[in-house]
Amino acid sequence: MFEINRYYTELPKSYLFSRIAKTVADFKSKHPDARIISMGIGDVTRPIAPAAIAGMTEAVKAMASADSFVGYGPEQGHAFLRSAIAETDFSSRGIDIADDEIFISDGAKSDIGNFTDILDSRIKVAVTDPVYPVYVDSNVMAGRGGHLLPDGRWSGISYMPCTESNGFVPELPRTAPDVIYLCYPNNPTGTALTRHQLGMFVDYARRHGALILFDAAYEAYIESADVPHSIYEIEGAKECAVEFRSFSKTAGFTGLRLGYTVVPKELYGLGADGSRVPLRQLWLRRQTTKFNGASYVIQCGAASLYTPEGREQIQQTIQYYKTNASVLREALQQAGLTVYGGVDSPYIWAKSPAGYGSEQFFNLLLERCHLVTTPGNGFGPSGEGFVRLTAFSSHQATREAVSRLSNLL
Amino acid sequence: MFEINRYYTELPKSYLFSRIAKTVADFKSKHPDARIISMGIGDVTRPIAPAAIAGMTEAVKAMASADSFVGYGPEQGHAFLRSAIAETDFSSRGIDIADDEIFISDGAKSDIGNFTDILDSRIKVAVTDPVYPVYVDSNVMAGRGGHLLPDGRWSGISYMPCTESNGFVPELPRTAPDVIYLCYPNNPTGTALTRHQLGMFVDYARRHGALILFDAAYEAYIESADVPHSIYEIEGAKECAVEFRSFSKTAGFTGLRLGYTVVPKELYGLGADGSRVPLRQLWLRRQTTKFNGASYVIQCGAASLYTPEGREQIQQTIQYYKTNASVLREALQQAGLTVYGGVDSPYIWAKSPAGYGSEQFFNLLLERCHLVTTPGNGFGPSGEGFVRLTAFSSHQATREAVSRLSNLL
Incomplete structure (x- = not known):
């Protein structure tokens, strides 16, 4: 066999969020009348911006006629969207990213999950x-x-604790890893890294020949001036970092599915023969072989968000969240809890009341407030x-x- | 590093179709006035069926309002689509496939490319x-x-030649492999396997504990009564086969992106400790970890095709192709060429005129007829x-x- x-x-056995979904489903079946409020899984609730609705409606219409029908697109995404991204997300911030360093996909989770395919298994x-x-x-896997x-940790993986005592700023790894995953603004703690703090990681990666996989899914929530929106704001980052972006939290595309990955041309890995191999070529090869492009309709929706109206509309939604x-942050603080995050991020990291572990606090909030959160320990022991x-x-x-x-605490 | x-x-260096695209682009730039007809890459040209347009339009509209907004769906696809598939694609043919054996994705290419992630690397x-x-x-990879x-073949992979002399019906592998890829109706030869011929493979796989990865992307083109539409029409196939389906060639979704994979509960692989492990659980774990579901809008479009009007509309398009x-098949035959396929398949496998190899014939057709085909040797030496x-x-x-x-030949 x-x-x-x-x-x-x-x-x-099961992925964190699936497990929580089951706990909540069990609670619901026992308490069918409970008006549950979900603040657990990071799914959005506001409607899609009118500009994107218009873009998608037009694209669907185009598909109805042979003259305007669009079949297979480039696996790395349509040029109109890649150039809008290069201009708006990077060039306007003084970052020079070429269209062909951008790879559109069905979402950051896919790209992050698949990216190490192109790296050595060891x-x-x-x-x-x-x-x-x-x-x-x-x-x-x-x-x-x-x-x-x-x-709950793995012996083969290095962990960089983010705790109250280090202000949730991870220390640089003690033994040099090949790959460092960073997600800033951070999921789950909601904290951010300043330009200087992120710069330390870029310097470290360049010094040790490591690759940073930088998850910038929450970039749109940044308001602090000294928090970089892209790792490429840091000098030298193009030589050591891949950046993942998502339309899920920026534009509510959780159900529509779209993201992109930036793989700069300056980024090389070590080949078996000692040669320097451009990662961009490998990722292009991976995507052209195992992926067939993101949906044209959804790409048109995203492209419409790069117009002035589109920018304005998604900003409104982000401000809403x-x-x-x-509101959450202040209320929790007033109730006497210690909270982090929620400034440059849609996530709030709330410390359980004395005597409560993550799971106990999660259960308390579910049972007494009918409020679904995510237990921090599900993200690792430092959670x-x-x-x-x-x-x-x-808002309601x-x-x-x-x-x-407030009634409970 | x-x-x-x-x-x-x-x-x-580059994937077959990318390479051809470049050859054609070079030809176009040298002959900007040539009216090139593309019969190379398998992309469709007919518009999307009105039922699917209506389904997508409605879904886009739903996204515009908070009350009907849809966020993350199940990674394995929305229940409404999975149950429509189970009923129409399987139950109506007397095949019992449960909704939770169906995994919707952004396309068969992704699933086929990713599927062996869950198998041993050796x-x-x-x-x-x-x-x-x-x-x-x-x-x-x-x-x-x-x-x-x-x-052009690989030393570690077993090849089953499909040639004129065996009527394009591959012989059973001589040394038992762990996994057998079969695509029927076949890409690229356009030939099909009868129930009896496919049954030989199912029997072989069950006898040797092998897994068949069955690519049924062209199922909708079958007209011969003795050609099975699904491998699960064969007794015992649920114990040895995964089936990949695509909406690309069935409903023109090449640019919209949707497919699905069936992993029956009866299908087990061997764990490191000698236990039998259900493949369905592994694929579910893979998809929930590295994928976030296909687009809701596109799933709604596909679901609308499972209505009586939808069925009728996609049948019309398939008949068109x-x-x-x-027409192609007869014309090529009348011109004196030997041709295969084109009956249960949208592909025609045309034998080059005497003295011409695949590439020469490809170039002849490009240069003299401005017709883009795909050279058969690009699919392997037996091509x-x-x-x-x-x-x-x-049609035009x-x-x-x-x-x-006809003028050329």
Whole structure:
């Protein structure tokens, strides 16, 4: 009988968010009348911006006629969208990214999950703790995990703790890894890195020949002037970093599916013969072989967001969520909790009341406030003692949640 | 410096279709006035069926309002689409496939390219020759290729020649592989397997504990009564086969992006500890970790095709292309060429005139008829001496191509 990838069976049974969904579903079935407010999984709730609706409507219409029908597009995305991205997301910030360094896809999760396909199977990986589980699980699946430790970490992966004591700024890895995953503004802690702090990582990566996989999915929420929107704002980052972007949290595309990845031409890895191999070529090869491009309709929707009206409309939605974040943050603080994040990020990292672990606080909030959060320990041992709340609900639901929280705490 | 996946650099420089696109682009730039007819890459040209347009239009509209907005869907696809597929594509043919054995994705190419992630890295793979390059390249990327032989084949992969002498019905592999890729109706030869012929493979796979990865992307073109539409029409196939389906050639979704994969619950692989592990669980884990679902808008479009009007509309388009296939097939035969395929398939496999290899015939057709085909040797050494033509052009272009061909040949 053919053998399976044994690393899959070493993973704990189910992915964090699927497990929480099940807990919540069980609660719902026992309490069918409970008006549950979800601040758990990072899904958005506001409608898609009118500009994107118009762009998609037009694209759907084009598909109805042979003259305007669009078939296979380039695997790396349509030129009209790549050039809009290069101009608006990078050039306007003084960053020079060429259209052919941008790869459109069906989402950042796919790209992040697939990216290490193009790296050696034995590379050493470093992640923050707490961490977005996809960084870890995708490497475990590729045989890079070693074995599972009792605290939920993996022996083959380096963890950089992000805790109250270091202000959630990870220390540089002690033993040099090949790949460093960074997500800033951070999921789950909602904290950000300043230009100087991120610069330390870029310097470190260049010095040690490491690759930074930089997840900038929450870039649109940045308001602090000294927090970079792109890692390429840092000198030398093009020689050591890949950046992942998402339309999910920027424009509400969680159900539409679109993201992109930047792989600069200056970025090289080491070939088996000692040669320097451009990563961009490898990722292009990966995408042309195992992917067939993102949907034309959705690409047209995204392109419409790069017009002045489109920019304005998505800014309104982002401000809407940021208002929620402020409201949540202040209410939790007034209730006596210690909270982090929620300034340059839609996530709030709330410290559990004394005597409560993550899971207990999660259960308390579910049972007493009918509020779904995410237990911090699900993101790694340094997440113990916290829960993550998202600001993606409606104003009304946020106010209702705040009121229930105030009564409880 | 971090090491790359060295297997990527062992692959020939560029993917077949990208290379052809470049040849054609070069020709176009030298002959800007040439009215080129493309029968090379398998892209469709007819507009999307009105039912799907209506479904997508409505879905886009729903996204414009908070009440009907849809965020993250299940990674394995929305229930409404999975149940429509289970009913129409399987149950109506007497095949019992449960909704949760169906995984919707952004396309068959992604699923086929990614599927062996869940298998051991050392599995032995068998493919037909000629072959759709993705089956081979994705395994080479995973380190299963061995080394490249002078004829373009790989030492670590078993090839099952499909030639005129065996009527394009591959012989069963001599040394038992772990995985057998089959694409029927076949890309590129356009030939099909009868129920009996496919049954031989199912029996073989069950006897040897092999897995069949069955690519049924062209199922909608089948007209012969004894050609199965699904491998699950064969007794025992659920215990040994995964089936990939695509909306690209069925409903013109090449630019919209949608496909699905069936992983039956009866299908097990061998774990490292000797246990039998359900493949469905592994694929679910892969998709929930590295994929975030297909676009809601596109899933709504596809679901609308499972209505009676939708069925009727896509049948009309398929008949349109099948008419092209007949016209092409007859014209080529009348011009004295030997042709295969084009009956249960949109592909025609035309034998080059005496004295011409695949590339010479490809160049002749490009230069003299301004007709783009695909050289058969690009699909493997047994494809030498053939070119592939697709029936996806308009009637008018097909007639024009036939006229140019008749003048030339």
